[in-house]
Each structure stands twice: as C-alpha cells, then as structure tokens.
Amino acid sequence: MRRLLFLLPLLLLAALAVGVGTKLLSGSDPQSLPSALIDKPLPAFDLAALPGRSDGLSTGNFGGAPMLLNVFASWCVPCLAEHPVITKLGREDGIPVLAINYKDKPEDALAWLKRNGDPYLRIGADVEGRTAIDLGVYGVPETFVIDKAGRIRYRHPGPLTPDIVDREIRPLLTELAK
Amino acid sequence: MRAPPILAALLLALTLAAPAFAVEPQEQLADPALEARARELGQELRCLVCQNQSIDDSNADLARDLRTIVRERLKAGDSNAQVLDFVTARYGDYVLLRPPLRAGTLALWFGPVVLLFAAIALLILRRRRRPAEAAPLSAEESRRLARLMDEEQAP
Numbered sequence: 001m002r003r004l005l006f007l008l009p010l011l012l013l014a015a016l017a018v019g020v021g022t023k024l025l026s027g028s029d030p031q032s033l034p035s036a037l038i039d040k041p042l043p044a045f046d047l048a049a050l051p052g053r054s055d056g057l058s059t060g061n062f063g064g065a066p067m068l069l070n071v072f073a074s075w076c077v078p079c080l081a082e083h084p085v086i087t088k089l090g091r092e093d094g095i096p097v098l099a100i101n102y103k104d105k106p107e108d109a110l111a112w113l114k115r116n117g118d119p120y121l122r123i124g125a126d127v128e129g130r131t132a133i134d135l136g137v138y139g140v141p142e143t144f145v146i147d148k149a150g151r152i153r154y155r156h157p158g159p160l161t162p163d164i165v166d167r168e169i170r171p172l173l174t175e176l177a178k
Numbered sequence: 179m180r181a182p183p184i185l186a187a188l189l190l191a192l193t194l195a196a197p198a199f200a201v202e203p204q205e206q207l208a209d210p211a212l213e214a215r216a217r218e219l220g221q222e223l224r225c226l227v228c229q230n231q232s233i234d235d236s237n238a239d240l241a242r243d244l245r246t247i248v249r250e251r252l253k254a255g256d257s258n259a260q261v262l263d264f265v266t267a268r269y270g271d272y273v274l275l276r277p278p279l280r281a282g283t284l285a286l287w288f289g290p291v292v293l294l295f296a297a298i299a300l301l302i303l304r305r306r307r308r309p310a311e312a313a314p315l316s317a318e319e320s321r322r323l324a325r326l327m328d329e330e331q332a333p
Binding site: 031033034035036037103129130133134135136138139 | 268270
C-alpha cells in the first residue's frame with residue numbers, strides 16, 4: 001500500500017484535470033454571474049413604447065402566466081445571434097416574450113425589429129438603462145423567466161442557445177405553468 | 179545646487195500623480211466632501227463588465243452608470259452603507275470588491291488559513307510516525323556480517 005503512495009500526486013493531478021476539464025467543456029461562461037433577484041418580485045418600472053408603437057412595458061404586464069423577459073439592443077451582436085431562438089419561443093411555442101430595449105436609439109431599434117422580425121408581445125424602451133440596473137442587468141442580452149405571481153425565477157446572462165432553452169428554460173416553464 | 183525649473187516641475191508632477199481614474203469631470207459632485215465619499219465607494223464596487231476593476235477605474239458604460247447612481251444616492255442623503263446596500267440588492271455580494279463575512283463566504287475567508295493549518299498538522303503527524311530506530315543486530319546476524327567483511331578483505 002505504502003509503495004503505491006508515489007502515485008498519489010499523479011492521481012491528484014488527474015482529478016484536478018478532470019475537474020477543470022468538465023468545467024471548461026460544459027460550455028458555461030465562467031464570467032456569468034448569478035442574479036441577486038431570484039425569487040424576488042420584479043422591481044417596479046414603467047417604460048414608454050418605442051415611437052409609433054402603443055405598447056410600452058411595465059411591471060403590471062407580468063403575472064397570470066409564466067413569461068419571458070428579454071433585454072436586447074440593436075447594437076448588440078449576441079442579441080442578433082440569439083434572435084432566432086427567441087423568435088421560435090415566441091412565435092412557434094407561444095410563450096409570451098416581453099422585451100426591454102436597452103440604451104438604444106429608437107429609430108435603430110425599430111429598424112432592427114423590421115429587419116430581423118419582432119416576436120415580442122410588448123417592448124419598453126429603457127433609454128437610460130436605469131430599469132436594467134434595477135433588474136441587475138450587467139450586459140445585453142439577458143433573459144429572465146417571470147412566474148405567474150410576477151416573481152423572477154431565472155436569469156440567463158448572455159445569448160440564449162437552443163441547448164440552454166431545452167435544458168433550463170423549457171423545464172422551468174413547464175413547472176411554472178402547473 | 180538648484181535644479182532647473184523644468185526638472186523641479188516634473189518631479190513635483192510625479193509626486194503628485196494620482197492613479198488614473200475613469201471618473202470624468204462632468205460626473206463629479208460640486209460638494210468635495212460628497213465627491214470624496216463617492217470616490218471611496220467607487221473603489222469598493224466592482225465593475226461587472228470588466229470584473230477585476232472597480233467602477234472608478236473602469237471606462238465601461240455600466241461602470242459610469244453606477245458611478246452616477248452612487249452620486250445620486252449620496253446627494254439624496256444616503257449613508258455609505260445604504261449606497262452599498264442599494265447596489266448589492268441589484269447585483270449581489272459579487273459587486274463588492276471586499277466580500278462580506280457570511281455563511282456563504284466562510285470558505286473564501288478562512289479556506290487558506292484552514293489549508294495552512296491542515297498542512298502543518300500533516301507535517302507534524304508524519305514526523306511523529308517516522309519509523310523507530312532499527313533493532314540492533316542479533317548474534318547470528320553479527321557473525322554473518324563479520325564473515326562477509328572478512329571475505330571482502332581477503333580476496
């Protein structure tokens with residue numbers, strides 16, 4: 001037994017490699033932060049509509065059914081990358097997706113929606129980015145899941161991928177719809 | 179001996195040089211006492227975009243917005259602790275560059291000390307368990323040793 005002790009450092013190294021490797025290959029972003037608002041009610045906000053639209057977005061628009069809240073901007077490249085995923089959720093799966101347009105020029109936002117499609121039920125314009133800070137947003141895009149009672153149940157910083165939707169968002173939505 | 183004025187000016191500039199801040203003049207408060215508190219808080223808060231800079235050191239938009247919020251809260255009469263609470267309520271403890279002592283951060287605060295003491299304990303244990311002195315040779319073994327030595331000396 002003692003004679004095999006010299007293998008111990010090698011085993012420790014192997015264990016470390018496996019640990020680091022799985023973390024690296026899991027695809028999770030090491031810079032992504034947990035939200036401080038999980039299980040808390042949505043902060044109060046009331047955002048105006050983009051010009052020419054009549055919607056806008058306020059805290060009162062949430063609740064009744066589980067909903068997604070997507071924070072996006074026309075100048076944000078990952079937002080464009082995740083847009084097909086969001087579009088599929090909203091249009092094909094019939095999940096209510098509401099949006100905050102973050103620090104955007106209204107005309108840019110409208111042109112972007114025209115070009116890339118608009119799967120959002122409602123959009124509020126957060127020109128100053130203050131509502132986003134109340135939500136703990138630290139970069140766009142970010143996506144929140146809001147439950148029937150209007151509480152934040154999940155937050156994903158960064159672009160949504162089909163994999164994240166299937167692994168995390170869909171199961172949560174199913175559970176919250178019960 | 180007199181240093182040339184230009185050299186004196188340079189030396190003075192170097193001694194007075196403060197670390198470069200990203201805080202821009204138009205952001206600053208008119209009240210120097212409040213501005214000083216804002217700087218103090220700005221050094222405590224992490225920029226969430228660049229993650230290893232404080233909001234005072236960072237040029238990121240979000241850092242600038244947070245600096246503005248810190249100043250607004252101070253002007254509204256918040257204490258330093260209230261300002262930090264305002265920001266942590268939104269971004270969590272991670273936003274603080276000096277993490278508070280909580281159940282969740284115990285490992286962070288005491289992990290290294292615990293590791294150090296564990297290593298010392300291990301070393302002490304190993305020393306204690308060092309094998310005892312070898313037993314003296316038996317009569318039979320001494321004779322065999324002597325015989326072997328003889329053989330070696332008389333080829």
